[in-house]
Amino acid sequence: MNSTASISRQLSFAMVMATLIFGFGSCKKDPVKSTPQPGEYLNSNVGSNWSYSTTGTSSSNWTVKVEDSSVLYLSNKFQMYKTNTAGVITRNYYRYSKGNYSVLVLDADGATQEIVYLKDSTQTGKKWSKSIKGLGGILKQYNYEVIETGSKTVGSKSFENVVHIRLNIPSMGYTSDAYYAPKVGLIMVDDDYASSSSAYHTEIKSYDLK
Secondary structure (H helix, E strand, C coil), rough: CCCCCCCHHHHHCCCCCCCCCCCCCCCCCCCCCCCCCCCCCCCCCCCEEHHHHHEECEEEEEEEEEEEEEEECCCCCEEEEEEEECCEEEEEEEEECCCCCEEEEECCCCEEEEEEEECCCCCCCCEEEEEEEEEHCCCCEEEEEEEEEEEECCCCHHHHEEEEEEEHHHCEHHHHEEEECCEEEEEEEEEEHHHHHHHEEEEEEEEEEC
């Protein structure tokens, strides 16, 4: 269950993601295990799709779908996730391997970089980071931290074993708080672009998992 129009938004949504997932058939809780299985926070099954709604400085409804396409980066396979926002299509690439969930992004020179946005190891306070080249040669430091795990209600849907991940990119004045649920992936994210006084709130609306 990142990632888009920008690197930071790409990471937030994947997601993505996220991201980077939907169609709620009922309001009862999904059955959950006491401990999520490895890789359970990213669904890469072709045809799985999610819909989201974003409000804030600007508003939009958008969808994400796992496509039957992939790319290789350093001999590692990344699955394509296609985002459709009012007819504007973007494509992001995600994979899970050995406890890490990662997304491909481009640095200022247009070189591909892999960034880990989530881990199976979700102890509160766990941190990791990666730097990539930004505009003007200024390094962008992607700082991640596990804030908490637990239950989360989004709209009328309750999720268990949700991981709250905070991403901070100081050079961009950007912070996001993303929430990932087992099997579904990204369920909610708050984006704050302090440098431009812009803020967004995104919630999952429906999903159809294959």
